[in-house]
Amino acid sequence: MLAARAGGRLAQRRGRLAAVGKVVIGILLGPALPGALATALFGLVFCCAASQPMLLLSLVGLLLMLQIGLGFDLAYPNE
Numbered sequence: 536m537l538a539a540r541a542g543g544r545l546a547q548r549r550g551r552l553a554a555v556g557k558v559v560i561g562i563l564l565g566p567a568l569p570g571a572l573a574t575a576l577f578g579l580v581f582c583c584a585a586s587q588p589m590l591l592l593s594l595v596g597l598l599l600m601l602q603i604g605l606g607f608d609l610a611y612p613n614e
């Protein structure tokens with residue numbers, strides 16, 4: 536949470552939305568960067584495949600994000 540908050544503040548200082556900085560920090564702290572830099576540590580932390588309930592929850596979350604995206608009005612900020 537602290538890293539996301541710091542990323543948001545850094546993005547705002549650079550003239551970007553705070554959400555952009557938080558997403559970038561989330562990607563960097565997720566499995567992508569540690570998997571590229573320290574593969575042995577990555578194997579220890581992310582050793583198991585996702586369980587069925589977790590896969591179902593991730594699918595529900597993806598569908599909810601899609602629904603939110605479909606309802607987003609792109610013309611609103613320009614009015």
